[in-house]
Amino acid sequence: MRLKSLIVGSLLQVSVGSVAHAAGPFGSVNVGNWTGGAFSNDETGAFSHCAATAPYANGVILVVGQNAAGLWILSFASPSYRFKQGENAAIDVIFDGQEQARLFATANQPNMLTSVMPANVVRTFQKASLMVATSGRTVLNFDLTSAGPVIAALANCVSKVKADGLSKAGDFTKVAAKPQAAADKQSSPPASKPARAKSGTGFVVSASGHIITNNHVIDGCVGDIKGNLTGEAAMVLRVVSSDANNDLALLQAPSTTTFKDFARIRDRSIRSGDSIVAIGFPFHGLLTSDFTVTTGIVSSLSGIRNDSRFLQISAPVQPGNSGGPLFDTTGQIVGVVTRKLDGIRMAAATGNIPENINFAIKTGALRDFLDNSVVAYQTAEPKGEIKTTDIAGNARPYTMLISCNATEQADAKR
Numbered sequence: 281m282r283l284k285s286l287i288v289g290s291l292l293q294v295s296v297g298s299v300a301h302a303a304g305p306f307g308s309v310n311v312g313n314w315t316g317g318a319f320s321n322d323e324t325g326a327f328s329h330c331a332a333t334a335p336y337a338n339g340v341i342l343v344v345g346q347n348a349a350g351l352w353i354l355s356f357a358s359p360s361y362r363f364k365q366g367e368n369a370a371i372d373v374i375f376d377g378q379e380q381a382r383l384f385a386t387a388n389q390p391n392m393l394t395s396v397m398p399a400n401v402v403r404t405f406q407k408a409s410l411m412v413a414t415s416g417r418t419v420l421n422f423d424l425t426s427a428g429p430v431i432a433a434l435a436n437c438v439s440k441v442k443a444d445g446l447s448k449a450g451d452f453t454k455v456a457a458k459p460q461a462a463a464d465k466q467s468s469p470p471a472s473k474p475a476r477a478k479s480g481t482g483f484v485v486s487a488s489g490h491i492i493t494n495n496h497v498i499d500g501c502v503g504d505i506k507g508n509l510t511g512e513a514a515m516v517l518r519v520v521s522s523d524a525n526n527d528l529a530l531l532q533a534p535s536t537t538t539f540k541d542f543a544r545i546r547d548r549s550i551r552s553g554d555s556i557v558a559i560g561f562p563f564h565g566l567l568t569s570d571f572t573v574t575t576g577i578v579s580s581l582s583g584i585r586n587d588s589r590f591l592q593i594s595a596p597v598q599p600g601n602s603g604g605p606l607f608d609t610t611g612q613i614v615g616v617v618t619r620k621l622d623g624i625r626m627a628a629a630t631g632n633i634p635e636n637i638n639f640a641i642k643t644g645a646l647r648d649f650l651d652n653s654v655v656a657y658q659t660a661e662p663k664g665e666i667k668t669t670d671i672a673g674n675a676r677p678y679t680m681l682i683s684c685n686a687t688e689q690a691d692a693k694r
Contacts, residue, residue, distance in 0.1 A: 306441070307449030309433045312426030316345075316434070318441045318449050327446055329353075330437035332430055338420050343392075344405075344430060346438050352402045354383065355394040356413065356420075363387030371395060371415045374585045375408035375424075377619060377639070406431040409524050414585045421589075423525040429453070478686045481560035481571070481604030481617070482507060482531060484542040484678035485650065485657045489533030492646065493603030493682050494618055495522045498529050501684035507533065508681040510570050517682070521653045526589060526641060527618050528649045529603075531682070541677035543605055544660035545643050546612035550591070554578050557671050558595040558617050558640075560604030561681045571604075571679055573672045576636065578614075584621075589645045591615050594636040603682060606640045609665040611674055615640030 305317025309332045316332030331345030343355035367387040374380040385395035411422045437452035480497030498505055498519060506514040517531040558574050576595030583590030597617050606615035621637040650657050
């Protein structure tokens with residue numbers, strides 16, 4: 281793809297401040313959907329930088345690179361962009377709904393904005409699974425599942441080329457992958473550090489026993505994933521599909537299990553200010569073994585940095601509520617509870633402790649996920665309001681405690 285090669289080479293313009301083009305790639309970086317390698321200055325022949333690109337369904341090509349001086353670059357490119365030379369733009373990026381930063385980008389080509397990434401942003405980029413970038417009214421989501429290995433491979437590329445020269449450039453991914461391979465060997469926790477129990481919530485969405493929860497609820501699970509309806513024996517659940525980008529996972533109950541009752545998804549959009557009910561199993565093992573019920577309103581129709589995939593809700597949620605159903609006052613599903621705003625980080629950043637700022641995944645993303653997974657879910661029109669006690673009673677036959685053992689590393693990530 282000519283555009284991608286031009287984009288990778290053009291990082292040289294930012295790294296050395298000239299209009300020279302770059303030759304390459306020398307060697308290779310291949311991680312997931314990322315491709316790249318080392319590049320030289322066409323005018324001098326000297327090594328300039330290592331970079332890799334990844335195309336996304338939103339039409340943007342993401343570029344990350346490190347130059348010979350150790351400076352990290354992040355670029356956003358698209359054939360549809362039409363920037364003026366030297367045009368500037370502020371890009372707000374937020375990682376995993378928590379860490380956020382502002383990047384200042386410059387258009388060195390009509391089809392690309394390029395910014396320098398500070399060291400702390402590079403570290404966050406490397407560890408994150410999702411980046412939401414906002415500039416003006418444009419909001420874009422980027423799955424960073426392979427970002428960690430890519431950053432490691434590019435750092436390895438720069439180090440190797442500076443030491444051995446471009447003539448000895450090879451597969452920079454291989455050497456960088458060794459620490460990752462070592463980490464993989466630890467996926468089963470050592471005997472001295474047994475796996476820790478982790479739990480969340482899920483709910484049944486079909487008579488065939490399809491169960492929705494958050495991806496982060498099952499991420500890092502070691503061994504069986506179990507589901508419990510209140511007062512009933514645990515059943516082993518199978519992972520059917522997952523979507524880390526939208527934090528959704530689909531589980532399957534055993535084929536011998538059938539469900540007469542399951543959740544129906546509201547077929548109309550909910551409005552800001554509408555009342556909602558959240559049900560889940562927070563702090564399981566410390567609080568009640570039954571689910572808990574909290575109420576509130578839809579505070580906003582978007583999440584952090586105007587992320588339109590989420591609702592902001594005021595209903596109190598805690599660790600363990602993740603993956604649980606969010607109902608309207610007619611008992612229909614209007615979202616999937618996913619997280620709360622990190623109060624400690626916000627207090628450290630602003631000096632104020634946030635209250636009742638929580639988030640749920642909208643039904644649009646949920647229905648897309650179910651459609652892609654070929655699940656025969658049902659929708660329903662919101663009719664007459666019912667009591668919260670009746671909503672809770674109706675939800676009991678299909679709201680599950682989801683539990684597993686996970687490594688300490690996975691539990692910390694959650």
